[in-house]
Amino acid sequence: xxxxxxxxxxxxxxxxxxxxxxxxxxxxxxxxxxxxxxxxxxxxxxxxxxxxxxxxxxxxxxxxxxxxxxxxxxxxxxxxxxxxxxxxxxxxxxxxxxxxxxxxxxxxxxxxxxxxxxxxxxxxxxxxxxxxxxxxxxxxxxxxxxxxxxxxxxxxxxxxxxxxxxxxxxxxxxxxxxxxxxxxxxxxxxxxxxxxxxxxxxxxxxxxxxxxxxxxxxxxxxxxxxxxxxxxxxxxxxxxxxxxxxxxxxxxxxxxxxxxxxxxxxxxxxxxxxxxxxxxxxxxxxxxxxxxxxxxxx
Amino acid sequence: xxxxxxxxxxxxxxxxxxxxxxxxxxxxxxxxxxxxxxxxxxxxxxxxxxxxxxxxxxxxxxxxxxxxxxxxxxxxxxxxxxxxxxxxxxxxxxxxxxxxxxxxxxxxxxxxxxxxxxxxxxxxxxxxxxxxxxxxxxxxxxxxxxxxxxxxxxxxxxxxxxxxxxxxxxxxxxxxxxxxxxxxxxxxxxxxxxxxxxxxxxxxxxxxxxxxxxxxxxxxxxxxxxxxxxxxxxxxxxxxxxxxxxxxxxxxxxxxxxxxxxxxxxxxxxxxxxxxxxxxxxxxxxxxxxxxxxxxxxxxxxxxxxxxxxxxx
Numbered sequence: 001x002x003x004x005x006x007x008x009x010x011x012x013x014x015x016x017x018x019x020x021x022x023x024x025x026x027x028x029x030x031x032x033x034x035x036x037x038x039x040x041x042x043x044x045x046x047x048x049x050x051x052x053x054x055x056x057x058x059x060x061x062x063x064x065x066x067x068x069x070x071x072x073x074x075x076x077x078x079x080x081x082x083x084x085x086x087x088x089x090x091x092x093x094x095x096x097x098x099x100x101x102x103x104x105x106x107x108x109x110x111x112x113x114x115x116x117x118x119x120x121x122x123x124x125x126x127x128x129x130x131x132x133x134x135x136x137x138x139x140x141x142x143x144x145x146x147x148x149x150x151x152x153x154x155x156x157x158x159x160x161x162x163x164x165x166x167x168x169x170x171x172x173x174x175x176x177x178x179x180x181x182x183x184x185x186x187x188x189x190x191x192x193x194x195x196x197x198x199x200x201x202x203x204x205x206x207x208x209x210x211x212x213x214x215x216x217x218x219x220x221x222x223x224x225x226x227x228x229x230x231x232x233x234x235x236x237x238x239x240x241x242x243x244x245x246x247x248x249x250x251x252x253x254x255x256x257x258x259x260x261x262x263x264x265x266x267x268x269x270x271x272x273x274x275x276x277x278x279x280x281x282x283x284x285x286x287x288x289x290x291x292x293x294x295x296x297x298x
Numbered sequence: 299x300x301x302x303x304x305x306x307x308x309x310x311x312x313x314x315x316x317x318x319x320x321x322x323x324x325x326x327x328x329x330x331x332x333x334x335x336x337x338x339x340x341x342x343x344x345x346x347x348x349x350x351x352x353x354x355x356x357x358x359x360x361x362x363x364x365x366x367x368x369x370x371x372x373x374x375x376x377x378x379x380x381x382x383x384x385x386x387x388x389x390x391x392x393x394x395x396x397x398x399x400x401x402x403x404x405x406x407x408x409x410x411x412x413x414x415x416x417x418x419x420x421x422x423x424x425x426x427x428x429x430x431x432x433x434x435x436x437x438x439x440x441x442x443x444x445x446x447x448x449x450x451x452x453x454x455x456x457x458x459x460x461x462x463x464x465x466x467x468x469x470x471x472x473x474x475x476x477x478x479x480x481x482x483x484x485x486x487x488x489x490x491x492x493x494x495x496x497x498x499x500x501x502x503x504x505x506x507x508x509x510x511x512x513x514x515x516x517x518x519x520x521x522x523x524x525x526x527x528x529x530x531x532x533x534x535x536x537x538x539x540x541x542x543x544x545x546x547x548x549x550x551x552x553x554x555x556x557x558x559x560x561x562x563x564x565x566x567x568x569x570x571x572x573x574x575x576x577x578x579x580x581x582x583x584x585x586x587x588x589x590x591x592x593x594x595x596x597x598x599x600x601x602x603x604x605x606x607x608x609x610x611x
Contacts, residue, residue, distance in 0.1 A: 131312050131313065131316060132316055134312075134313045134316065135312075135313050135314075135315070135316025135317045135319075135320060135588075136316070136320065138313055138314075138316075138317050138588040138591050138592050139317060139320070139321075139584055139587070139588045139591075140545070140546040140549035140550060140587055140588075140591065141546055141550065142546075142549060142550035142553060143549060143550075143553075143568065143583070143584050143587060144584070146568070146569075146572050147321075147324060147572070147580050147584060148324070149572075150572040150573075150575055150580065151324060151325065223438075223439065227439075227441055228550075230441055231441065231442075231443070231550060231553075231554055234441075234443055234554065234557070235553065235554070235557060235569050235572070236569070236572075236573055237569075237572050237573070250443065250444075254558075257447060257450075258455060258462070261447070261451055261455075264444070264447050268440075268441065268443075268444035268447070271441060271444070272436075272439055272440040272441065272444060275438075275439040275440075275441075276435065276436060276439035276440075279435055279438055279439050280435060283435070
């Protein structure tokens with residue numbers, strides 16, 4: 001009887017995080033700024049998905065006769081130094097940013113979550129793994145990323161991997177700290193006494209407590225990944241210009257900046273709006289999931 | 299105290315070992331022959347063989363690592379493949395612009411962010427507070443290079459107050475130095491200002507609830523003194539910690555800012571090395587930056603132990 005009640009209780013926290021997030025999204029009226037951020041993000045996602053229909057030129061078509069043209073009905077945002085249509089390039093560039101943002105979140109959590117669970121649960125793993133993570137964290141992310149890209153050819157995949165590697169220690173640390181505190185909870189102790197297998201214990205009882213902070217951390221990782229991709233491209237260590245990205249559009253625009261600032265301006269504006277929206281959504285997710293933080297970070 | 303000091307210093311050793319191992323494996327585990335990567339596409343078989351012997355690639359991998367490590371410990375960070383110069387010499391030549399930039403940026407940050415954070419916490423919930431908090435989110439979100447170009451567009455191209463790019467040493471005169479450092483330093487400090495203003499506000503909010511603040515106010519102390527003498531001092535620990543953990547932000551900021559403003563510092567050195575695939579320089583710079591990061595955090599931890607009597611280990 002007693003054990004039954006305990007199992008029933010042990011199930012409770014698993015749905016908690018998502019429920020709280022959902023109820024705060026649907027029951028409370030979200031702040032205007034959160035709605036605005038959501039709309040901006042939806043528009044950018046729509047641009048990325050509908051790129052082939054929105055672009056009125058081939059983003060790669062060179063047209064030397066039409067170099068650095070101003071805005072016109074033909075070229076909505078003008079052309080770049082190779083006569084390529086800026087609007088079409090920016091529209092396709094949205095794809096790279098979103099793919100990198102989502103891809104890095106998925107990969108860093110897919111690797112960081114199991115490692116964090118192991119480190120939080122097994123003392124021996126913890127000692128070794130956390131020293132490795134400390135070492136990894138001591139290398140500034142951007143340097144690690146450009147080093148990885150420079151060693152391999154710069155494709156979308158290598159850029160995503162290069163951005164993911166420095167993000168992993170953050171995820172591992174976060175998961176580990178949540179697991180360490182969850183282990184002290186009575187429901188975990190009860191499950192252990194009942195002889196629940198280690199795997200089930202981690203999946204059913206320890207992992208759920210990490211979901212809420214991971215949702216919040218995930219949005220910040222997404223924003224920072226999009227930013228890092230742009231920085232890599234800007235420095236010339238990113239995806240090649242045959243795949244237009246907001247970063248490499250700006251990198252190419254640099255040279256002609258004094259002549260035509262709009263080469264940097266539009267991509268920079270969209271990039272900033274995109275990152276800002278994701279950060280704002282992350283802030284409101286955090287406030288919804290952890291009301292204690294609300295006052296400090298309002 | 300001394301034992302804490304020694305333990306803390308010793309703890310930095312495995313971290314640096316992992317960093318060195320990682321930097322070493324980065325080149326060795328990357329797909330392809332490291333010698334071929336280093337030599338580039340135009341290498342002759344003869345050149346390849348020479349590089350292989352020079353790197354000791356014919357020996358077992360653990361032996362290579364320890365040879366490399368012992369060279370590092372003797373202060374030999376290798377030689378650039380392009381300029382054939384010692385990596386440490388190259389770093390030395392590029393140190394001054396980067397340090398000037400970083401110091402001016404930190405001064406800007408402290409002068410702007412700390413008062414903003416204090417005032418935001420003091421007038422918690424007011425328009426000013428909301429303004430500071432929302433501009434700090436914007437500061438996080440706008441890429442450093444976009445801020446740099448916006449500043450160039452306004453102050454150098456439209457208003458013509460300051461030069462567009464470049465760097466002059468402080469030793470060539472304060473005027474030319476200041477003219478060229480203002481915009482890059484503002485650019486670099488933007489994200490730092492956002493971070494520190496937020497942290498100052500959060501830390502101050504916590505401290506302002508304390509009893510001794512109420513006591514200070516009750517005894518009729520001027521609000522300015524309550525805020526800056528009583529509250530800020532006690533709120534300082536997390537703020538200083540952020541300066542340490544924010545070092546990674548500073549590095550990426552320096553790399554980008556130096557590229558935007560054409561400043562011949564360490565950031566440019568690493569970008570140039572990456573574009574030229576000059577691996578010894580990349581390895582050396584990563585190791586030095588990581589070492590510097592570990593050192594900064596070590597100093598910050600030790601400074602707490604020295605200055606804050608409540609912290610005992």
